Amino acid sequence: MIKTHNNHVKKSYFSEAVGSTIVKCSLISATILLASGCSSLGVQPWERDLLAKEEMALTSSPIDAALDDHIYFSKEASSGGKGFGGGGCGCN
Amino acid sequence: MQLNKKKMPINMKAALTIATSALLGTVPTAVNAADEVSNSAKAQQESTWDFDTAFLYYSESDRVSAAEAIIAATKTFENDEVLNLKLTIDALTGASANGATAQPNVQTFTRPSGKGSYQTQANETPLDDTFKDTRVQLNAQWTQPLAENYTGSAGVHISKEYDYLSLGVNGNLAYDFNQKNSTVSLGLSYFQDTFEPEGGIPVAFASMPTAFGDNDAENSNAKADFNTTRRIDSDDKTTADIMIGFTQVINRRMLTQFNYSYSKVDGYLNDPFKILSVVDNKGIAQDYRYENRPDSRVKQSLFAQTKYHFDENIIDVSYRYMWDDWKIDSHTIDSRLRIPLSSNSYIEPHLRFYQQTAADFYQPFLAQENSIPEFASADYRIGEMSAYTVGLKYGMKMSDGNDLSFRLEYYRQDPKDSGHIAPGALAEVDLYESVDAVLFQVSYSF
Numbered sequence: 299m300i301k302t303h304n305n306h307v308k309k310s311y312f313s314e315a316v317g318s319t320i321v322k323c324s325l326i327s328a329t330i331l332l333a334s335g336c337s338s339l340g341v342q343p344w345e346r347d348l349l350a351k352e353e354m355a356l357t358s359s360p361i362d363a364a365l366d367d368h369i370y371f372s373k374e375a376s377s378g379g380k381g382f383g384g385g386g387c388g389c390n
Numbered sequence: 391m392q393l394n395k396k397k398m399p400i401n402m403k404a405a406l407t408i409a410t411s412a413l414l415g416t417v418p419t420a421v422n423a424a425d426e427v428s429n430s431a432k433a434q435q436e437s438t439w440d441f442d443t444a445f446l447y448y449s450e451s452d453r454v455s456a457a458e459a460i461i462a463a464t465k466t467f468e469n470d471e472v473l474n475l476k477l478t479i480d481a482l483t484g485a486s487a488n489g490a491t492a493q494p495n496v497q498t499f500t501r502p503s504g505k506g507s508y509q510t511q512a513n514e515t516p517l518d519d520t521f522k523d524t525r526v527q528l529n530a531q532w533t534q535p536l537a538e539n540y541t542g543s544a545g546v547h548i549s550k551e552y553d554y555l556s557l558g559v560n561g562n563l564a565y566d567f568n569q570k571n572s573t574v575s576l577g578l579s580y581f582q583d584t585f586e587p588e589g590g591i592p593v594a595f596a597s598m599p600t601a602f603g604d605n606d607a608e609n610s611n612a613k614a615d616f617n618t619t620r621r622i623d624s625d626d627k628t629t630a631d632i633m634i635g636f637t638q639v640i641n642r643r644m645l646t647q648f649n650y651s652y653s654k655v656d657g658y659l660n661d662p663f664k665i666l667s668v669v670d671n672k673g674i675a676q677d678y679r680y681e682n683r684p685d686s687r688v689k690q691s692l693f694a695q696t697k698y699h700f701d702e703n704i705i706d707v708s709y710r711y712m713w714d715d716w717k718i719d720s721h722t723i724d725s726r727l728r729i730p731l732s733s734n735s736y737i738e739p740h741l742r743f744y745q746q747t748a749a750d751f752y753q754p755f756l757a758q759e760n761s762i763p764e765f766a767s768a769d770y771r772i773g774e775m776s777a778y779t780v781g782l783k784y785g786m787k788m789s790d791g792n793d794l795s796f797r798l799e800y801y802r803q804d805p806k807d808s809g810h811i812a813p814g815a816l817a818e819v820d821l822y823e824s825v826d827a828v829l830f831q832v833s834y835s836f
Contacts, residue, residue, distance in 0.1 A: 374775070375772045382579040383691075
């Protein structure tokens, strides 16, 4: 019983490890592809009408982002990614 | 009457501008209380402080509630230097899972201070209801162009709770190229946190002692017993982060960002309020022991975000993959769709999905027949879990140009069994209780 159980755990860790490697590899290659192809991407300065909008900023509501970061930092095992996920409170 | 009402935000802005400037030791304009209106106008003309404020209420059913207020002031100076100051105050009350398992009988736990105890009814997840804290946080961030295409930024952070102090610094350098369509950035941050929990830091894996009362001679022995389970010092934690970012404008409507983060945390990483039940082979708790986690953790993450402007709507989708040396992996997908309702109002539905695997030392309980492991924690937040958030924001631009918005969200966590066999009575109780929370936020920018 216990042995089967252990096997099950090992198996799932194994597939997770493979899964995460695939995710890492694809994300890294996507980044490299984008970085190498980036010189052909983009807009002329006079084409920035939409991008210049406040709501098109990558963090369009910094206050919402700060509040969300605080909630998820204290309720989950992950933090940061978009910004720094460092210390700051005794909530985790 | 109506005139006064309309004037109020401007006066508030003027007052805050003066207050902020006074704090910084720079006076933007002569203050004369009798000449309020002209000062308001002057303050607006001569200084461009913008204020963002928000109030958030977060409430879990039967557990923690938190109220958080933020006021942020931003000023852009002549040469595009930007100063951002932020004050955050939050208050936390309510009950938090202490890590022990539910049992078929009533359980009694000693409060973290040792003064008194609390009880958990049969078949209920034990919650420590002594959770209460107020926190004040100050952030200051200075951003400025350093040279052609280079932008630098530096900031400080201080956060103080009754039993916790956090000090932080950060720096960031960004380089724009390809007609500012591409940006690479490098950021560093360092935090130093000090922890002095109520009742002292428990000795790792010490058995939870019995409670003692106040000033009772009879209790001096109980107090001495309690003290043997506590360390006499405070402890600290350092967090060093490195982040490499790449932002790319794809076309007139689309923009993307990629970040890689590396974070190293060292020091006291236990939660001093968390315990584990030690159960016999019938699943009945015989003892409760304080948890023990490794004293270092290395986290890494990859983050990708894209924003796309349709004719009217704007979609914002991001994905984060995080992994660490505690063997926690997590996936987060966050998406928002901003839909204009008119030229000055919008709604924004929000969906977030989160999933994490358990830390390798996570276990929902300790079996009495096994020896105590090197590390163990029953904190569900480092166990296997999935969570989602569904929310809606409504925002409007007011006639005076200020922004007002409301946000209502529902957050649900579903902890999961990562393959621990529950003996006897534990098979009959809910070891992985879900948590529901609602958050409501009002924001006002002026």
